[in-house]
Amino acid sequence: MSNNQPKSRPNQGAPKTNPTRTYSQTKRPTRRLSKAEIARRIFIAKCIIVFCLIFVLGGGVFLLSRSGLFKKSSKTERTMLSSLTSQSTESTTPPETSDTTPAPTDAEKPLSGYTVILDPGHSGEDTGCGWPLNSSEIEEKDITLKIVNAMEEDLTSRGAKVYVTRKTDDTVGIYYRMAEVHLICMDIAKERGELPFSAEKEQELRQKCEKIKQINEWQKFSKEGMGFMAGFGASDDLKLLMDMEAKMKDVVFVSIHINSTGDPAEYEIKHGAAVHFADDTYISSPSHDEGGEPRHDPYFGRNNELNSKFAQMLYDHYVQYFPDMVSYSQAQSHLASAFAVIREQSLVGVLFEVGFITNPHDRDFFKNDENLKKSAIPLDDAIEEYFTSLKDTQSATA
Ligand SMILES: [Zn+2]
Numbered sequence: 001m002s003n004n005q006p007k008s009r010p011n012q013g014a015p016k017t018n019p020t021r022t023y024s025q026t027k028r029p030t031r032r033l034s035k036a037e038i039a040r041r042i043f044i045a046k047c048i049i050v051f052c053l054i055f056v057l058g059g060g061v062f063l064l065s066r067s068g069l070f071k072k073s074s075k076t077e078r079t080m081l082s083s084l085t086s087q088s089t090e091s092t093t094p095p096e097t098s099d100t101t102p103a104p105t106d107a108e109k110p111l112s113g114y115t116v117i118l119d120p121g122h123s124g125e126d127t128g129c130g131w132p133l134n135s136s137e138i139e140e141k142d143i144t145l146k147i148v149n150a151m152e153e154d155l156t157s158r159g160a161k162v163y164v165t166r167k168t169d170d171t172v173g174i175y176y177r178m179a180e181v182h183l184i185c186m187d188i189a190k191e192r193g194e195l196p197f198s199a200e201k202e203q204e205l206r207q208k209c210e211k212i213k214q215i216n217e218w219q220k221f222s223k224e225g226m227g228f229m230a231g232f233g234a235s236d237d238l239k240l241l242m243d244m245e246a247k248m249k250d251v252v253f254v255s256i257h258i259n260s261t262g263d264p265a266e267y268e269i270k271h272g273a274a275v276h277f278a279d280d281t282y283i284s285s286p287s288h289d290e291g292g293e294p295r296h297d298p299y300f301g302r303n304n305e306l307n308s309k310f311a312q313m314l315y316d317h318y319v320q321y322f323p324d325m326v327s328y329s330q331a332q333s334h335l336a337s338a339f340a341v342i343r344e345q346s347l348v349g350v351l352f353e354v355g356f357i358t359n360p361h362d363r364d365f366f367k368n369d370e371n372l373k374k375s376a377i378p379l380d381d382a383i384e385e386y387f388t389s390l391k392d393t394q395s396a397t398a
Contacts, residue, residue, distance in 0.1 A: 110159060110388070111160035112159035114251070114252075115160065115251040116155050116161070117164075117181055117253045117349075118165070119166075119177055119254065120166055121140060121351075122139075122140050122257075123168075123171055125171045126173075127139045128258065138357065140258040140260075142169075143354070143366050143372060144258065146369065146373070147256050147376065150375065151256075151375075153376070154377065154380045155376075163180075163184050165181070171218060173218030174340045175216075175226045175227065175229055175230075175344070176218075178229055178344040179229070182345065183209050185241065185244060186202060186206065190202070195244070197240055205237060205240070205241065208228055212224075212225065212226070212227040212229070229340075230294050231294035232338065233295055234296050235296050238299075238344065239301075242299060242301055246346040248347060249390060250387070251347050252386065253342070253349030253350075254314070254379070256354065257353050257354070258355065258357050259357070260358045261358050267356075267358045267359060267360070268359065268360070269328060270359060271325075271327075271356045272319070272326050272333070272355055273318050273319060273326070273327055273333065273352070273353060275352050276337035276350060276353070277310070277334075277336060277337065277351075278307055278337065278342035279307065279308070280302050281300075282336040283338045284300070301346060309389075311352075313382040314352055314383075315333055315334055316382070317378040317379065318378045321377060321378035322365075322378070324361065324365070
């Protein structure tokens, strides 16, 4: 016999109750309570009542307290939500608290999402043109830096992302600047996931650009100092970068310079602004040979029309703002050119000559810092108009 066999329970022999019978049907035996028992029950009842009162009052206090906390909590939550909302919809949701700076609107930041690379011409040992010719009291490199500094500040306030090829008077060569432009453009394309070549090629191109920056020659354009960028047409490596840059419609390049003439008979004649833009056909033409620079296969990937259009906008805005700076010759105010800073990269871009340092009127203009600072306004207006016109063209063709 197994020990697991159920043992008989003590009530096993008692009559079974009807499982369907309800509790009310159960008859209870009645008995007479003693006085002591009655007193005991009354005491217990009082205890229960007191306990219930304590419970109800305590619960009420707790609920009131909790109600207050809840109110405070929801206010905090609203404040946080308002903060988050103002971050996610900056242009439409006013901040709830007065100590928060109102988020800028699109109208206040019209250049949001656009990039401008500014190049203040010359620096350090390379002073550019100056006056007087033999002991420059006023030098091109200082004027260009002042104008670019003002442009950078103004463009940034309009929402643009701005890069400059130099911030100081350290000597920065032409090909250093171009290497910097290519590195910036690779950064932008990489951030967008739009690098058109392999990671290995990217590293190779970056190393070549960094090497050019290290050599940083401005006076003697050795082959190493110019690297893969040297010459007319485009080397294979340069072509990769230029194809990438030609597609960057939301990035422009502006190099600021001051003009001069070597002929004293022209000092009074030649004056006013002029703008140079890159054009493939012009650059690929065998008619010019500047400094014996190497020649490569012709390159025809630039936005020649946009270069010309952008250049015209800059000139028009500038002389409208400063009528005295209208060029002495309309034919000389808007020129296809092959300067290295617009030739060795493929962004829409220009070299803008603000005026002639050899002309007495223009020179007085440059001596006034207020004019240099105000020069940013029409130039940046032109940049804004250019990007707006592109946006309008895109939406019209969409
Ligand atoms: Zn110059």
